[in-house]
Amino acid sequence: MMSGPVFFDKVERLLRELVQSEGSFPEDLGNLIAVRDLFGRVRFVLEKRPDNDLREDLQKFAEKVQEKLGPRAYPPEQAFLYRSELASDVASELDTAREIAAGPPRLLFLDRQVTGLGWATTPSQQPSKAHRIAFFSLKGGVGRSTSVAAAAWHLAKDGRNVLVLDLDLEAPGLSSSLLPADKMPEFGIVDWFVEDAVGQGEAVLEYMVGTSPLAQDLEGQIWVAPSHGANPGDYLAKLGRCYLDLPQTNGDSHEPWEKRLVRLIEELEKRKEKEAHVVLIDVRAGLTDLSSVPVTDLGADVLLFAFDTDQTWVGYALLFEHWRRTEAIRALRERLQVVAAMVPECDPSKYLEDFRERAWNLFSKHAYDEVPPESSEANGEDDLFTYDLADESAPHVPVPIYWHRGLTSLRNLHTLDDHLVSASYGKFLEVINRLVEAGTEDSS
Ligand SMILES: Nc1ncnc2c1ncn2[C@@H]1O[C@H](COP(=O)(O)OP(=O)(O)O)[C@@H](O)[C@H]1O
Ligand SMILES: [Mg+2]
Numbered sequence: 001m002m003s004g005p006v007f008f009d010k011v012e013r014l015l016r017e018l019v020q021s022e023g024s025f026p027e028d029l030g031n032l033i034a035v036r037d038l039f040g041r042v043r044f045v046l047e048k049r050p051d052n053d054l055r056e057d058l059q060k061f062a063e064k065v066q067e068k069l070g071p072r073a074y075p076p077e078q079a080f081l082y083r084s085e086l087a088s089d090v091a092s093e094l095d096t097a098r099e100i101a102a103g104p105p106r107l108l109f110l111d112r113q114v115t116g117l118g119w120a121t122t123p124s125q126q127p128s129k130a131h132r133i134a135f136f137s138l139k140g141g142v143g144r145s146t147s148v149a150a151a152a153w154h155l156a157k158d159g160r161n162v163l164v165l166d167l168d169l170e171a172p173g174l175s176s177s178l179l180p181a182d183k184m185p186e187f188g189i190v191d192w193f194v195e196d197a198v199g200q201g202e203a204v205l206e207y208m209v210g211t212s213p214l215a216q217d218l219e220g221q222i223w224v225a226p227s228h229g230a231n232p233g234d235y236l237a238k239l240g241r242c243y244l245d246l247p248q249t250n251g252d253s254h255e256p257w258e259k260r261l262v263r264l265i266e267e268l269e270k271r272k273e274k275e276a277h278v279v280l281i282d283v284r285a286g287l288t289d290l291s292s293v294p295v296t297d298l299g300a301d302v303l304l305f306a307f308d309t310d311q312t313w314v315g316y317a318l319l320f321e322h323w324r325r326t327e328a329i330r331a332l333r334e335r336l337q338v339v340a341a342m343v344p345e346c347d348p349s350k351y352l353e354d355f356r357e358r359a360w361n362l363f364s365k366h367a368y369d370e371v372p373p374e375s376s377e378a379n380g381e382d383d384l385f386t387y388d389l390a391d392e393s394a395p396h397v398p399v400p401i402y403w404h405r406g407l408t409s410l411r412n413l414h415t416l417d418d419h420l421v422s423a424s425y426g427k428f429l430e431v432i433n434r435l436v437e438a439g440t441e442d443s444s
Contacts, residue, residue: 005070005071006068006069006070006072008040008072011036011040011042011069011072012100012109014068014069015034015042015065015069015100015107015109016100016101016107018061018064018065018068019032019101019103019105019107020101022061022064024057024060024061025057025061025104025105026054027104029046029050029054029104029105030046030047030105030106031046031047031105031106031107031108032044032045032046032103032105032106032107032108033045033046033083033094033097033107033108033109033110034100034107034108034109034110035081035094035097035110035112036109036110036111036112037112038112040072041071041072041073041074042065042069042072042073042074043073043074043078043079043080043081044062044079044080044081045080045081045082045083045086045094046058046080046081046082046083047082047083047084048082048083048084048085049082049084049085058079058080059076062076062077062079062080063076065079066079088253090254092253092254093110093112093254094108094110096110097109097110098110098326098327129269129275130163130269130275130276130277130278130279131277131278131279131301131435131436131439131440132265132278132279132281132294132298132299132300132301133151133278133279133280133281133300133301133302133303133432133435133436134281134283134294134295134298134300134301134302134303135147135148135280135281135282135283135303135305136283136285136294136295136302136303136304136305137285137304137305137306137341138285138286138287138306138311138312138315138316138319139285139286140168140171140285142305142306142307142341142342143305143341143342143401143407144282144285144305144341145168145173145174145177145282146177146407146410146413147305147339147341147401147425147428148164148174148280148282149164149174149177149178149214149413149416150416150421150424150425150428150429151280151425151428151429151432152164152178152212152214152215152222152280153214153215153218153222153416153421154421154425154429154432154433155220155277155278155432155436156214156215156218156219156220156221156222157218157219157220158219158220158433159219159220160220160277160278160436161220161221161223161274161275161276161277161278162215162220162221162222162223162276162277162278162279162280163209163223163224163225163268163269163276163278163279163280164178164212164222164223164224164225164279164280164281164282165189165224165225165265165268165279165280165281165282166188166189166224166225166226166227166282167189167227167281167282167283167284167294168227168282168283168284168285169189169190169227169239169242169284170239170284171284171285172226172227172228174224174226174282174413175188175224175226175227175228176226176412177410177412177413177414178212178214178222178224178226178412178413178414179210179212179224179226180213180412180414181230183210183211183212183213184210184226184229184230185207185208185209185210185225185226185229185230186204186207186208186229186230186231187204187207187208187229188208188225188226188227188228188229188232189208189225189226189227189228189242189264190227190228190235190238190239190242191204191208191228191229191233191238192204192205192208192264193238193241193242193244193260193264194238194241194242196246196260196264197241197244197246201264201267205267205268205271207229208225208226208229208268209223209224209225209268209271209274210223210224210226211223211224212224212414213414213415214413214414214415214416220277221274223274223276225268242257243257244257245257246260258292258293258297261293261294261297262293262297262298265279265281265298277436278436279300281294281298281300283295287315287318287319295332296328296332299335300335301335301337301435301439302332302335302336302337303337303338303339303399304316304336304337304338304339305339305341306338306339306340306341306355306359306398307340307341307342308340308351308354308355308358313358313361313362316362317362317365317366320362320363320365320366320367321366323366323367324366324367329366329367333363333367333368333385333395334385334395336367336395337395337399337431337435338359338395338396338397338398338399339398339399339400339401339428340352340355340398340399340400340401341401342401342402342403343400343401343402343403344403345402345403348400348402352398352400355398356389356396356397356398357389359396359397359398360387360389360394360396362396363387363394363395363396364386364396367385367395368385368386368387369384369385369386370386371384371386399427399428399431400427400428401424401425401427401428402423402424402425403424404420404423404424406420406423407420407424
């Protein structure tokens with residue numbers, strides 16, 4: 001029977017089936033890594049070139065794979081690569097492959113995307129002295145940047161030094177809201193990327209943080225690393241060069257751009273005499289690699305800003321589905337918190353109730369563990385990560401930020417009004433406190 005074309009999303013399951021039904025692999029074959037390239041074609045990597053007796057079996061296997069996957073597979077004669085023969089930067093990328101069948105042979109899958117592996121990487125558990133909080137939303141206009149400012153202001157009032165990163169590079173806004181022209185540093189984050197690419201990152205690092213007047217009379221400081229500097233120059237030309245992996249050069253290994261971003265943040269956190277206690281990161285909106293790194297790789301708490309609309313929940317489902325598939329969700333879910341942005345004035349409790357239900361649907365489908373029906377007594381229920389709809393401490397329970405007329409037309413965030421902030425952000429700032437204090441306890 002003719003089977004139709006194999007579409008992108010079918011590949012993983014077919015590979016699993018092919019490997020499981022393959023009887024001729026020896027026990028000691030080792031890991032079989034399926035690599036899907038940028039065009040979505042699959043080939044395999046083995047540890048080393050096999051002995052002659054195995055070659056024929058592998059060839060047959062490759063023919064079966066091609067029969068099944070059609071143009072989604074490499075031709076049999078190009079179907080196998082050997083790790084021991086690959087350049088070291090390519091080989092090290094293989095370490096990020098994830099298991100899709102226990103085997104034997106154990107089958108791993110590596111999805112190569114255009115800019116790094118972004119959303120799929122497992123968070124690095126790099127201990128950072130500063131507590132990091134990432135502010136994420138699917139779209140702009142939800143009041144995310146304003147809430148970064150409110151949080152920074154609140155923490156600085158408490159005597160904490162706060163570093164704010166404007167990583168919303170495609171729509172930089174926070175930088176100029178927090179820094180008047182005369183406080184803008186010479187360079188921005190895009191400058192660091194283009195200079196770092198030629199080994200000159202150090203030279204701009206000193207001149208890319210400004211001090212915000214928002215904390216003028218407060219005990220703590222608010223430092224801002226803006227996306228662009230005082231004289232932005234050709235911002236777009238630089239922006240287009242931000243997301244580059246650094247190739248392997250003499251002595252230096254290949255460095256994916258997400259690692260570079262992590263390195264930048266670490267460098268900024270370490271500045272002498274200006275050490276930040278808390279780092280707030282205004283992330284790019286939407287499902288892109290630039291937003292994924294702070295969310296997945298920084299060990300940051302992640303605030304997910306949302307309106308209660310269908311498009312919001314559909315978008316978040318796409319994201320959570322990916323996290324679940326790649327198992328990133330396991331490490332992430334303990335750091336997520338949903339925020340209800342601009343809660344409307346009319347009937348806010350009904351709004352928040354409906355919101356909570358939809359957020360719970362999302363989390364219980366993709367992020368919470370399923371509770372097996374018979375496990376209500378003993379066996380390891382403590383280990384399950386799961387929350388009831390009504391559980392107030394759950395990450396799906398929205399932290400409200402109330403819509404407030406007084407916030408609709410702020411020209412900048414060089415000052416904030418106490419009354420206004422507490423009316424809109426009261427509950428939200430309590431949560432910020434809780435996160436930061438929990439972080440301080442963890443690290444002491
Ligand atoms: N709680 C709020 N109530 C009413 N308007 C708000 C609120 N928070 C922010 N705004 C206004 O909404 C607009 C977008 O806010 P901004 O923080 O820039 O959003 P984002 O960073 O999500 O794009 C701004 O004009 C801001 O003054
Ligand atoms: Mg913004």
